[in-house]
Amino acid sequence: MTTDASTTISNSEILKVTGLSAAYGEAKVLFDIDVSVKPGQIVACVGRNGAGKTSLLRSIAGFLNPTAGSVVADARNLVGMKPYDIAKFGVKYVPQDKKVFSDLTVRENLELASYATNDHNWDRVLEFFPKLKQHMDRKAGFMSGGERQMLMIGRATLGSPKVLLIDEPTEGLAPGIVTHLRNVFKELAKMTALLIVEQNLPLVCAIADRVYAIKDGRVVAEVSDKDAITFDACEQYL
Amino acid sequence: MLDTFVWWRGIALMIALLCGLSLVLPLPFMNEVVIFTIYVVGCNFMIGRLGYISFGQPAYLAIGAYSTAFYLFYFGSNPLVGILVGVLGGLIGSLLIGPFFVRLRSDYFAMVNLALAVVVFYLTEKVLVSITQGDNGLWFMTQMTSTPVLDLTIPSQFLAFGIIVTFFVFAFYKYLDGTIYGACCLATKLNEDKLQFIGYSNFSIRFLGFVIANTTTALAGAMYAVYLGFVSPEMGSPSRAAEPIIVTLLGGVGTLFGPVVGAIAYTGMKDVISNMIGNWELFIGFLLVFIMLVADRGIWGTLEPILARVVFPKSRNTDK
Numbered sequence: 001m002t003t004d005a006s007t008t009i010s011n012s013e014i015l016k017v018t019g020l021s022a023a024y025g026e027a028k029v030l031f032d033i034d035v036s037v038k039p040g041q042i043v044a045c046v047g048r049n050g051a052g053k054t055s056l057l058r059s060i061a062g063f064l065n066p067t068a069g070s071v072v073a074d075a076r077n078l079v080g081m082k083p084y085d086i087a088k089f090g091v092k093y094v095p096q097d098k099k100v101f102s103d104l105t106v107r108e109n110l111e112l113a114s115y116a117t118n119d120h121n122w123d124r125v126l127e128f129f130p131k132l133k134q135h136m137d138r139k140a141g142f143m144s145g146g147e148r149q150m151l152m153i154g155r156a157t158l159g160s161p162k163v164l165l166i167d168e169p170t171e172g173l174a175p176g177i178v179t180h181l182r183n184v185f186k187e188l189a190k191m192t193a194l195l196i197v198e199q200n201l202p203l204v205c206a207i208a209d210r211v212y213a214i215k216d217g218r219v220v221a222e223v224s225d226k227d228a229i230t231f232d233a234c235e236q237y238l
Numbered sequence: 239m240l241d242t243f244v245w246w247r248g249i250a251l252m253i254a255l256l257c258g259l260s261l262v263l264p265l266p267f268m269n270e271v272v273i274f275t276i277y278v279v280g281c282n283f284m285i286g287r288l289g290y291i292s293f294g295q296p297a298y299l300a301i302g303a304y305s306t307a308f309y310l311f312y313f314g315s316n317p318l319v320g321i322l323v324g325v326l327g328g329l330i331g332s333l334l335i336g337p338f339f340v341r342l343r344s345d346y347f348a349m350v351n352l353a354l355a356v357v358v359f360y361l362t363e364k365v366l367v368s369i370t371q372g373d374n375g376l377w378f379m380t381q382m383t384s385t386p387v388l389d390l391t392i393p394s395q396f397l398a399f400g401i402i403v404t405f406f407v408f409a410f411y412k413y414l415d416g417t418i419y420g421a422c423c424l425a426t427k428l429n430e431d432k433l434q435f436i437g438y439s440n441f442s443i444r445f446l447g448f449v450i451a452n453t454t455t456a457l458a459g460a461m462y463a464v465y466l467g468f469v470s471p472e473m474g475s476p477s478r479a480a481e482p483i484i485v486t487l488l489g490g491v492g493t494l495f496g497p498v499v500g501a502i503a504y505t506g507m508k509d510v511i512s513n514m515i516g517n518w519e520l521f522i523g524f525l526l527v528f529i530m531l532v533a534d535r536g537i538w539g540t541l542e543p544i545l546a547r548v549v550f551p552k553s554r555n556t557d558k
Binding site (some may be wrong): 060061063082084085087093094095099100101102112113115116117155156160183 | 416434435438
């Protein structure tokens with residue numbers, strides 16, 4: 001089922017973005033965006049480079065101030081909140097560039113997140129990403145791109161976040177790691193909601209419960225029927 | 239037990255080095271080194287941990303020195319209390335200034351601190367001349383009373399006191415390095431946005447670091463005041479703004495013991511070279527350029543990994 005962007009959304013969303021517009025100075029990048037994520041859902045945003053996907057995540061995470069609209073997570077309006085308060089509230093952003101704190105060890109990277117969230121139980125993180133256990137005392141800057149991505153996602157899962165905003169998680173990663181992340185995302189969805197920006201359409205088709213196609217800063221289509229999320233349906237927006 | 243030994247080992251060795259040098263080098267030189275080390279520790283923390291270069295360190299040094307001097311000149315005579323007043327002055331100054339300065343980007347931060355150094359210099363030299371006595375300075379050496387155990391009015395005992403203070407300063411900064419706050423400081427330097435992703439406010443981290451670093455600088459100012467028994471605006475002159483940065487770079491940015499190594503090297507170069515040639519500043523300038531070019535990690539930053547391999551082959555990187 002493909003509907004237009006103004007489809008009515010129910011009240012059970014953990015994250016609801018309504019009429020969101022944003023700009024970098026004079027350059028408007030988002031126009032009247034509506035996006036919603038329900039608990040336990042994996043929602044994907046697809047679109048070409050420069051379509052506004054990352055700007056959408058940055059707006060939700062508080063790094064780009066919206067010029068209009070609202071971002072409500074768990075009944076709280078996030079607009080105007082500081083990025084670190086949004087993160088503390090449980091809406092965590094995992095950026096695209098895989099830049100961890102390179103001079104800190106894996107352990108220190110996790111400790112930082114633990115201290116901020118008061119969640120010192122790393123069992124789940126290490127269960128998702130057993131490789132991290134082997135590199136605990138290695139400086140994060142000396143890890144591969146895939147391992148850094150694991151660390152960033154693992155770090156974000158501490159503190160039982162309400163929503164994870166993950167930007168292009170598989171970009172530049174080996175197929176084996178992409179498969180691993182796909183399984184992790186499915187497991188993560190059992191404990192939190194995920195809003196993922198992704199251009200890897202096979203991955204999107206495999207995990208997404210809902211897909212938003214973004215073009216020129218606007219949501220141009222929403223596919224909310226899982227059976228309708230196919231490679232062909234998504235590809236036309238890339 | 240072993241961990242405790244390893245934790246203290248580096249500090250103990252560095253203090254032993256200072257004690258050893260005190261036996262062979264002139265007393266004024268060593269007192270200068272010890273105070274300069276404490277002066278540079280704050281600057282080193284700001285550059286190495288927070289990613290902030292400050293050209294305003296003389297201002298914080300002067301705040302500490304003048305707070306101590308005001309107490310010892312106008313109110314009291316106990317140099318230990320004077321030093322505590324100097325530290326308190328630095329703490330209050332940092333708490334008042336910090337909220338405005340740490341919001342700035344690193345380059346603006348450097349320049350606004352330089353502006354502060356100019357302001358403090360002119361306040362002490364011209365504007366507040368009725369209480370600072372301007373260029374004449376405040377003299378209080380003869381007003382200071384002896385202190386029990388270590389008499390700070392006697393240079394040799396002041397040196398012992400200075401080494402003990404240095405010991406605690408190193409221990410404090412090493413402890414700080416190992417805490418979550420220490421990791422946050424490094425993280426805010428590496429990538430301030432990403433620290434916010436996981437729920438930390440860069441402002442809070444930088445503000446606390448600013449206060450800690452500049453209170454340490456004020457401690458050095460207070461110690462200068464007591465050691466010299468005199469303060470003048472020249473102590474906080476903006477023309478000396480580069481000194482702590484140069485010594486930080488010379489010693490090794492962000493290393494725990496870089497400040498003491500840098501202070502020994504810089505003070506030594508100044509003393510030795512100024513005795514040999516007239517325009518010694520020019521020579522030191524060239525020497526520093528050379529050192530930066532061949533060892534951009536500074537003296538301790540270059541030596542530490544080598545020493546760690548040779549002296550403690552099984553436990554490297556214990557003293558960052």
